[in-house]
Amino acid sequence: xxxxxxxxxxxxxxxxxxxxxxxxxxxxxxxxxxxxxxxxxxxxxxxxxxxxxxxxxxxxxxxxxxxxxxxxxxxxxxxxxxxxxxxxxxxxxxxxxxxxxxxxxxxxxxxxxxxxxxxxxxxxxxxxxxxxxxxxxxxxxxxxxxxxxxxxxxxxxxxxxxxxxxxxxxxxxxxxxxxxxxxxxxxxxxxxxxxxxxxxxxxxxxxxxxxxxxxxxxx
Numbered sequence: 001x002x003x004x005x006x007x008x009x010x011x012x013x014x015x016x017x018x019x020x021x022x023x024x025x026x027x028x029x030x031x032x033x034x035x036x037x038x039x040x041x042x043x044x045x046x047x048x049x050x051x052x053x054x055x056x057x058x059x060x061x062x063x064x065x066x067x068x069x070x071x072x073x074x075x076x077x078x079x080x081x082x083x084x085x086x087x088x089x090x091x092x093x094x095x096x097x098x099x100x101x102x103x104x105x106x107x108x109x110x111x112x113x114x115x116x117x118x119x120x121x122x123x124x125x126x127x128x129x130x131x132x133x134x135x136x137x138x139x140x141x142x143x144x145x146x147x148x149x150x151x152x153x154x155x156x157x158x159x160x161x162x163x164x165x166x167x168x169x170x171x172x173x174x175x176x177x178x179x180x181x182x183x184x185x186x187x188x189x190x191x192x193x194x195x196x197x198x199x200x201x202x203x204x205x206x207x208x209x210x211x212x213x214x215x216x217x218x219x
Contacts (some may be wrong), residue, residue: 038163040125041152045168045178045217048122048150051104052132052219059102062087062148064095064132076101079111087148092133092184093120117189128153128191128214131184138216139173139180139194141201147218151181154191154214161213162203168217173198181216190214 055063061070067083077098081091096109097120105122112120117129124130131151136144138151156164161180162171170176173194180198183190191197191214198204203213 034160034163037125037160038167041156041160041164042168044122044124044130045150045152045164047105048130048132049217049219051099052150055099055102055104062095063098063102063104064091064093066094066098071098074098074102086134087132088134092131095132096121096130124153124156126153126155126157128155129183129189133184135184137181137184138218139198139201141174149181149216149218151183151214151216154183154189154212156191156213156215157211158197158203158209158213159205161197161215162205165203165215171203172201173203173215174201177218179216179218181214183214 052063059066059070059073061067061083062085064087065081065083065085066074068080070083071077071080079090079094079097081087081094087095090113093113093115094111097111099105100107100109107122109120109122115121115129117123117127122130130153132148133151134146134148136146138144138149165171165173165178169178173180180194181191182194192210192212196204196210197213204210
C-alpha cells in the first residue's frame with residue numbers, strides 16, 4: 001500500500017507567504033497607478049492655471065475673450081471674443097484655440113461651435129473634457145458666485161478626485177479653490193450628481209464610490 005502524504009506546515013506557510021506577496025504587489029500596483037493619475041491631474045490643473053494667468057499678463061485679455069485687436073497678435077487663432085472680461089458662451093471653446101496658438105499649452109486646438117473633445121478642448125487622463133468658463137456651476141457650502149473657473153473634466157473616480165483635492169487644496173468638495181463640479185451647459189459631457197460624489201463636502205471614497213465625478217478650480 002502506498003503511503004499518502006499531505007502538505008507540511010512549512011509548505012503551507014510558504015504558499016500563504018507567496019499569496020500574501022502577490023496580493024500585496026497587486027494592491028501596491030493599484031496604489032501607484034492611482035497616485036500617478038492624481039499627479040497627472042494635478043499637473044494638468046497647474047499647467048492650465050499658469051497658462052491662463054500668463055496669457056492674461058501678456059495680452060491684457062482672457063483666453064477666449066480676447067477680441068479682434070488682441071487676436072491679431074496670435075498667429076493661427078481664428079475666433080475672437082468680445083473683450084468684456086468674461087469667458088462666456090462659445091468663448092469657452094475659443095479659449096483653447098487662443099491658448100494653444102499662443103504657445104501656452106501643449107497640443108493644437110481649433111475652434112468649432114460644437115465641442116469635440118481632443119480637437120476643440122483638451123481632455124483629462126480619463127477622457128473628460130476640460131473647460132475654462134465664467135459660471136457658478138460648482139459646489140459651495142453657501143451660494144456659488146459666478147466667477148472664472150477651470151473644470152478639470154468628469155469621469156474621475158471619487159477616490160482619485162478626493163485625493164486630488166487633498167493634494168492641491170483643502171480636501172473639501174464645497175470649500176477652498178478646488179470644488180466638485182458637474183460641468184457646464186456648454187460642456188460635452190457632465191459628471192454624476194453631487195450626491196454620488198460627495199456628502200456635505202466629504203468626497204465619497206468607500207465601496208459605493210462613483211466613477212464619474214468632476215471638479216473645478218476657481219481662478
